Amino acid sequence: MNRVVVVGASAGGLSAAEALRRAGHEGTITLVGDEPQTPYDRPPLSKQLLGGDWEPDRLALRSGPDLDALALELRLGVPATALDPAARSVTLADGVRLEYDALVVATGVRARRLPGTDGVAGVHTLRTLQDALALRARLRAGRRLVVVGGGFLGTEVAAVARGLGVEVTLVEPAPVPLAPAIGEQAGRFLTRLHQENGVRVRVETAVGEVLSAEGAVTGVRLTDASVLPADEVLVAIGCVPNTEWLADSGLTVRDGLFCDEYCGAAPGVYGVGDVARWYNPLFGTDMRVEHRTNASEQAMAVARTLVGPGERRPFAPVPYFWSDQYGTRFQAYGHLRGHDEARVLDSDFAGRRLLVAYRTGDRIAGVLAAGVAPRPLRALRALVAARTPWEAALADPNAG
Known part of the structure; x- marks a missing residue:
């Protein structure tokens, strides 16, 4: 594998490039982005930037020298328009065709x-x-x-x-x-x-x-x-995965680029971040996660597979997200959507404290917390990761 093309100059796309270099990839890495900016962090857009606490220069995910050290071929402000998996090539809006040995799709989503x-x-x-x-x-x-x-x-x-x-x-x-x-x-x-x-x-x-x-x-x-x-x-009525450029590729697109448990969509093609709908064997279902942490972790998993295929293993994370509102940080671990039961383990609105556990089937599937000490939150996350039966999870003395 010599030529890697990463379509999507996002947090996931940049993480994939960085992980490839750390793992020893010495070939070319071309990073394609539809926006003219170098990769920047999106979560602060609705928080620190919108509130005026940050200016745009603080959003850059890496400095100029750090990007230079990655030796990337940057093609910014030019979106991808087509993929030919048989020829292993990506066509850009300016007519340029990029050939690849491995392709990472990290095109994210757009607002509905x-x-x-x-x-x-x-x-x-x-x-x-x-x-x-x-x-x-x-x-x-x-x-x-x-x-x-x-x-x-x-x-x-x-x-x-x-x-x-x-x-x-x-x-x-x-x-x-x-x-x-x-x-x-x-x-x-x-x-x-x-x-x-x-x-x-x-x-x-x-x-x-x-x-x-x-x-x-x-x-x-x-x-x-x-x-x-x-x-x-x-x-703010949701997002649409950026998959139109894949319409004639023959790849499966179903509310995102459909991938297997290794994040593979086709031979040599992998999905990363908000655009990827992959099968998570930990929860026994396919999911698409629109959160920054997942994008970075998924990118690192794909890079490991590309550089060391002998160590190929399923990407089976406990998804994590957070939200800051009125000085209160909400944090969640697991797969909450589609749950069968949500049980409040602790709630004190005056103290801005909340702890909720979620059941899917007979297992604990997730936990959401606000104003809760780290120890019980970590304990519940471990129970989610272990796919602990629901009643056993709630009986754990550290849960709540």
Whole structure:
């Protein structure tokens, strides 16, 4: 293996390149990215950058000298448009064809948009650095922001905007924000946190129409016929995997690039990060994880497979994510979505403390915590990793 092409100048793509070099790969590594910037960190976009605590230069994942030391062939600002697995080549938007011995797909996701809002000033999504800077420029005290979607991105932006003195309304079609992902108890905890910080939360309704005048947003009409005046609207209704360039490749694309337990999608082709839907044997299901930690860990696993195929082993992590809101850090381990039961082990809203365990089938599948000491959280993570039966997990004296 001499030529490696990494499509996606993301955290996962950069991690794959770094891991390959650490493992001794001396051949060429070409890093392709659709954005003109060198790889940068995305989690701070909705937190430190949006709130004005950081400037863009702090987002760079590696300095110029560190990137130079990797000896990468950088092709930035030019997206990939096609893949031919038989010829082992990738075509870029400028017509260049890159041949490879191994390909790492790390193209990530893009924000889902509301139909009919293209070109309307004041309607935002948040996925890129440019998105975050455009929204930050318009958030100031007294402005009215409607956040469409009560997931982690929407709630993080709502929290930052309230800290800037913005009037915020959060719109969520489910009865409890985030309940499909983390359960009703944790969703209510987070909702109450927002309400106590002045966010108006509208549930069991959705956006029927974005109102505008002279090309700029003026409000949102909901499906219950009520109208929310707005100076800005953030659309946070999920993401779409960037797989269109793979349409004629013959690879399986199903809400992401479908991969096996080794993150392989085809001979010589591997998926990494938000775009990859892979089979996780620890939980016995395929999953696509949109979190920074998973992207880096998956990239390192793929690099190990490429450089040392004799040590090939399944990628079977306990996924991890975090979210900071109003000075409270939420952390979660495991596969929470699709759980059969969420049991509160500890809850003290006044103390901003919450601990919830999740069951899928007869096993503990995950844990979510806020304001909890590290020891019980680590203990529960270990039980998830061991696929401990549910009742045995809850009987563990360190769990909770």
